[in-house]
Amino acid sequence: xxxxxxxxxxxxxxxxxxxxxxxxxxxxxxxxxxxxxxxxxxxxxxxxxxxxxxxxxxxxxxxxxxxxxxxxxxxxxxxxxxxxxxxxxxxxxxxxxxxxxxxxxxxxxxxxxxxxxxxxxxxxxxxxxxxxxxxxxxxxxxxxxxxxxxxxxxxxxxxxxxxxxxxxxxxxxxxxxxxxxxxxxxxxxxxxxxxxxxxxxxxxxxxxxxxxxxxxxxxxxxxxxxxxxxxxxxxxxxxxxxxxxxxxxxxxxxxxxxxxxxxxxxxxxxxxxxxxxxxxxxxxxxxxxxxxxxxxxxxxxxxxxxxxxxxxxxxxxxxxxxxxxxxxxxxxxxxxxxxxxxxxxxxx
Numbered sequence: 001x002x003x004x005x006x007x008x009x010x011x012x013x014x015x016x017x018x019x020x021x022x023x024x025x026x027x028x029x030x031x032x033x034x035x036x037x038x039x040x041x042x043x044x045x046x047x048x049x050x051x052x053x054x055x056x057x058x059x060x061x062x063x064x065x066x067x068x069x070x071x072x073x074x075x076x077x078x079x080x081x082x083x084x085x086x087x088x089x090x091x092x093x094x095x096x097x098x099x100x101x102x103x104x105x106x107x108x109x110x111x112x113x114x115x116x117x118x119x120x121x122x123x124x125x126x127x128x129x130x131x132x133x134x135x136x137x138x139x140x141x142x143x144x145x146x147x148x149x150x151x152x153x154x155x156x157x158x159x160x161x162x163x164x165x166x167x168x169x170x171x172x173x174x175x176x177x178x179x180x181x182x183x184x185x186x187x188x189x190x191x192x193x194x195x196x197x198x199x200x201x202x203x204x205x206x207x208x209x210x211x212x213x214x215x216x217x218x219x220x221x222x223x224x225x226x227x228x229x230x231x232x233x234x235x236x237x238x239x240x241x242x243x244x245x246x247x248x249x250x251x252x253x254x255x256x257x258x259x260x261x262x263x264x265x266x267x268x269x270x271x272x273x274x275x276x277x278x279x280x281x282x283x284x285x286x287x288x289x290x291x292x293x294x295x296x297x298x299x300x301x302x303x304x305x306x307x308x309x310x311x312x313x314x315x316x317x318x319x320x321x322x323x324x325x326x327x328x329x330x331x332x333x334x335x336x337x338x339x340x341x342x343x344x345x346x347x348x
Contacts, residue, residue, distance in 0.1 A: 044187075070135075075139055091113055094137070236334045250271060
């Protein structure tokens with residue numbers, strides 16, 4: 001099997017995949033939060049799956065290198081784990097990634113952490129041991145935690161924030177960034193949500209110039225894009241990160257002698273025959289009938305219903321990835337629109 005040029009699996013590496021990286025305004029927004037003189041909020045990076053959140057966090061860590069220590073922790077390994085396992089894992093990742101800034105005897109061996117009090121004391125000792133004004137901690141895939149573990153862990157981090165804000169505490173060194181979709185929305189929205197202390201940053205899609213740049217990468221494999229090819233792909237994806245890359249990947253796998261409109265249309269047809277990204281939305285709709293009914297209404301009355309994140313059903317549809325989070329409600333892109341009409345036609 002040849003090594004395909006266009007990548008669609010997993011986040012992009014800041015070094016190995018730097019040619020593919022598209023600068024995004026949300027990265028600059030996060031940098032400003034990380035560097036705020038006094039921490040008035042934590043950060044929450046929200047968007048549906050496969051839109052580049054993890055890649056963005058990788059680049060944030062790279063941009064902070066040399067100025068602030070930044071720790072990236074993937075919480076997906078904690079699926080179905082209890083609170084103690086969560087505390088222990090996060091503590092171990094913090095110590096491992098901050099090792100170069102710690103005295104070799106500090107926190108060695110790592111203490112056993114069973115309760116929220118244990119973890120709070122660990123954070124205090126860690127902050128005292130790291131000679132820096134701030135420690136940036138990025139927690140990805142927050143939705144992986146069980147309900148019980150999530151309530152315990154994120155309420156504790158809220159306590160860290162409150163202690164740091166309310167008194168002269170060493171815990172003020174920590175700045176947390178959370179990344180996720182529906183679960184993170186639930187954690188950050190509402191008076192009783194533990195992470196309503198966060199500044200929310202919603203990760204948008206690529207612009208047309210961004211898509212044109214990606215299409216231009218076909219030159220790297222000896223193929224010249226036809227005039228208007230970027231516009232054709234953008235018309236199908238509206239800049240959705242994964243779908244844009246996936247269409248290019250499917251075209252590449254056709255191994256055409258030349259790039260044509262027919263190749264783009266064939267790739268779109270192949271994607272609609274079956275793709276995990278599309279199946280994810282269908283699984284979500286099957287699980288939430290009220291959301292399904294609202295989406296069908298939006299499709300019948302597209303551009304007639306104002307979008308608002310205060311409407312929890314609309315906010316869920318945005319986090320599922322089905323609609324755009326701006327202006328009047330509309331399906332996120334043409335590929336989704338085709339897929340959803342087929343879905344509703346088959347389920348009527």
